[in-house]
Amino acid sequence: MRCTYFDAARCRSCTLLDQPYAVQLAGKVGHCAEVLGEHGDLTWLPPVTSAEQGFRNKAKMVVGGSTSAPTLGILDPTGRGVDLRACPLYSARMHAALPLLADFVSRASITPYDVTTRSGELKHLLVTESPDGDLMVRLVLRSQEAVTRIRKHLLALQAALPQLAVASVNLLPEHKAVTEGEREILLTEGATLRMRVNGIDLHLRPQSFFQTNTEVAAALYRQVTAWVDAISPASMWDLYCGVGGFALHAATPGRAVTGIERSVEAVASARLTARELGLADVRFEAGDAADVGGTAGGALPELVVVNPPRRGIGEPLSRWLEASGVRHVVYSSCNAETLARDLRAMPSLRPREGRVLDMFPHTGHYEVAVRLERD
Template sequence: MIAAGELQCAYFDAWRCRSCTLLETPYARQLAEQQSRIEALLPAMPWDAPHASAVGGFRNKAKMAVAGSLAEPTIGILAIDGTGIDLQACPLHEQPIVDAMPVLEQLIRDARITPYDVPGRRGELKHLILTSSPDGELALRIVLRSSEALPRIRKHLPLLDGLPLASVSANLQPEHKAVLEGDEEVLLAGAGVLVMRINGIGLRLRPRSFFQTNTAVASALYRQATEWIDEADPASMLDLYCGVGGFALHAARAGRSVAGVEVTTEAIDAARETAADMGADASFTVGDALQVGAHGVDLEGARAPELVVVNPPRRGIGPLASRLDASAVSRVVYSSCNPVSLARDLAAMPGFEPVRGRVFDMFPHTEHAEVLVELQRR
């Protein structure tokens, strides 16, 4: 329940889940303190006002650990001792996710998918991963230790008919370690694609694809980056760590040539399909962004892109920073989920000057943040 602009959470109040470490801090103060922390970490630059989030109902993905027993399964998180804490009504999640939880609990019981017991190292069902699209559709991934339960799951899939599911798949993760998913994905129902309609672009998510967890704030992030790119008006643009092509395909709508590099094959396949639907002048390549020169992309010569977008994982861009600094690229737009690695990368790029920045509160009630910075050649 959301009251007076703040989030009320019974799980937090009962000390069942304290993941939202800043929940007792008024949201306006959360934003102000987040802005101050980030400004203190990064070089001086002009800052736009931070982009706020809804305080609840904003998470488009639920990664729920399953524990307990067939008679009383828990869907939520694990305590320190490995026992389950049920969080089916977590107020951070979008409503279609919350509405689906009781149905998924019934599937566990009826299909007799034994929850995985972490301390005992036995059982089958490890996680349920549910993603919600702006159109209200859902994609479900069932993470199992083995294929043993698949026949029963298939038999009981009609239980899910009342849910707006675009895709159901099972992921097999046989190892006993803190790894969310395994290498094998088995499609059980649907096309295996969830369309995330963002700013009029139908980005395609396959089961392993990454997408920002806050759809509304991600939409604002893409709009802001596109506005900066359009102002710079580069003839060519390269999107590194491009995922399903969000930054590149937004920029392509202005008619410019764009390219993207991403290590995940299914994300590149999805980006190519969306580009074809749009009729965009876009090319996408499977590869490691740190080895970008090996993918036919020239950063040093006359064919270097005028502008590069980077959207790396939390570790940042590492040695790519010095390569960009020595390149012929004239402008960089950097989207970071970790201000500490962003600060380190910017220090390794003295040839670029920060033009402006903006904080996007992708993760309310925590100290995590997404930061967008524009850099130009000095």
């Protein structure tokens, strides 16, 4: 993939872009095999590749510049905005939408936030694209100062951008290195973006997590579902379930499935999909996956799926799984280092099969899924 931003050294976020894609992929597979090398009987399935460009479903744009000429992209070392609207990681539909959103910033007179002076309002523009081409747009603001003007100009934006399904304002009053705050103000009647994956409509609310690469996420769901169906458990827990991707894919009549997720918004989204699909044996609960012994209650499941953030599941949950007697665990990880650490804490659960999925081309990051079985 060629990128003029990378060639001009304006953006080097894609740290591996100067390597051919096949070399990138081989490096990731080799790194994962090395990190998990102590598990010599682990069988590796062929890696899942990604498109080299146009694969990102999410644009997390730092807003810089001025009200009349906002930049959407990143900040340079001096705090000045670098506009990346034409980044080749985004689809053609996203490329068409970003200039309209920049114009909206100007029309609504939303002052970009200046990190050096800690003044201004608009910090980030977060845009998510569904497989059907619909969009969720979130404006991360320092305060509610611009909300009235945003509402005033929203109808014109919807007319210019008819695929806009969900719009919201997120409030981040603090000056700190995070993308969004805790409070969300919904601006549209629509509250969820439908992410159609493998024929299932997953509902994404403004503060819910979804994988950045839809096609590779679909492959990940298929792989985990294939492992689950081969084991054919009567009961399953999906921990760190997000909007319910693994649970909803693995659901089948007679299989009791429970999803646990800290985000109340994500749980609401998962419950909505379960109702639409008529899945009576699937339930979702808001809670801390690390305290799953007290959260889920009832009898132990035959299989547990875990899909934690980069920090991994950590010692408490690793210890609980090791002592629980659960026979089967599927661990989906975006950090092989923390995966390896957690596996050492669960010596009775042996890795049998693994697969690298290239969720993040041109970077050193990747997803790896591993099927574990108790000795």
